[in-house]
Ligand SMILES: Nc1nc2c(ncn2[C@@H]2O[C@H](COP(=O)(O)OP(=O)(O)OP(=O)(O)O)[C@@H](O)[C@H]2O)c(=O)[nH]1
């Protein structure tokens with residue numbers, strides 16, 4: 001090999017390693033050359049964990065980082081130089097929590113799931129559609145979930161349910177049913193009821209009694225919530241709701257980043273558990289849609305595909321399970337359409353997976369009512 005050749009630019013490959021494993025880069029140069037390993041532009045030096053092998057005879061460049069942690073993520077580069085010139089190559093390192101996803105989802109099945117949901121009709125003829133009630137803390141993304149589901153089925157951005165940037169007080173003030181239509185304008189056989197958000201103060205936000213009335217089908221569309229007194233009579237109070245007007249599945253929206261900060265004594269958790277007990281006694285299934293997954297985990301923010309290899313997401317889901325009393329298999333992480341201006345099959349995939357499951361749970365409930 002000619003020692004006076006110009007070095008070839010190193011071709012380093014992006015790598016993903018599991019936390020605790022070793023990160024290894026190797027490049028065999030084509031000529032005698034000096035090399036420097038850098039991370040994010042800063043020169044790396046050998047220490048207890050980082051092993052940079054001195055290239056002898058200036059040809060083989062190795063970098064090994066033992067016991068990888070999140071801090072080791074980033075862009076690594078190898079800069080080579082001799083008197084004929086300077087070249088460099090770089091690659092990205094990702095540090096994953098799990099080697100394989102602990103729950104499987106497949107974007108390739110989006111169309112199949114969408115078709116099945118479009119064709120779905122409730123197995124109990126007493127109800128024309130399955131009704132979901134979405135409740136949860138203010139700003140949890142309740143209205144955004146409805147908008148996201150509309151977006152998935154209509155194939156374009158929908159913002160019917162009023163979703164607003166994070167504020168201290170609830171943005172949804174009126175009880176409203178939202179139908180879901182497909183691209184041809186055909187109604188699907190499930191609807192979502194959007195409700196005012198829960199606040200951590202004793203007096204602010206939606207009242208538990210109103211959530212329970214909504215669950216039982218007593219509240220009529222258009223009711224403007226009164227935070228100081230629960231609805232119990234009048235134009236917006238339906239005394240004798242039909243099965244079609246009652247809720248068939250309670251959906252708790254909970255932000256992944258928020259559940260970690262709320263302990264069991266927090267009044268939002270207490271209020272949500274009171275509602276859960278009522279749903280349980282009525283036999284109504286209860287699920288959690290865990291929102292804001294992008295705010296909870298940088299890995300997931302960058303690539304939604306990593307949702308089930310992220311430990312942060314698993315921990316947030318386990319927190320939802322313990323604090324909200326819902327088994328893990330009834331908790332679905334979702335990312336809402338909130339800043340995107342085009343469709344994304346990975347966002348759709350999580351929403352469709354959640355939807356397929358919650359429609360099944362709700363349908364099982366309405367079937368039981370005729371058995
Ligand atoms: N990063 C991120 N932001 C989200 C997500 N879902 C909703 N948001 C944002 O969070 C804010 C609140 O969302 P909403 O859908 O209005 O929440 P809500 O639960 O309906 O709130 P209230 O009606 O006020 O109780 C909005 O700025 C949304 O764009 C999500 O999954 N990720």
Ligand SMILES: [Mg+2]
Nearest residue numbers: 142143162172
């Ligand atoms: Mg809302």
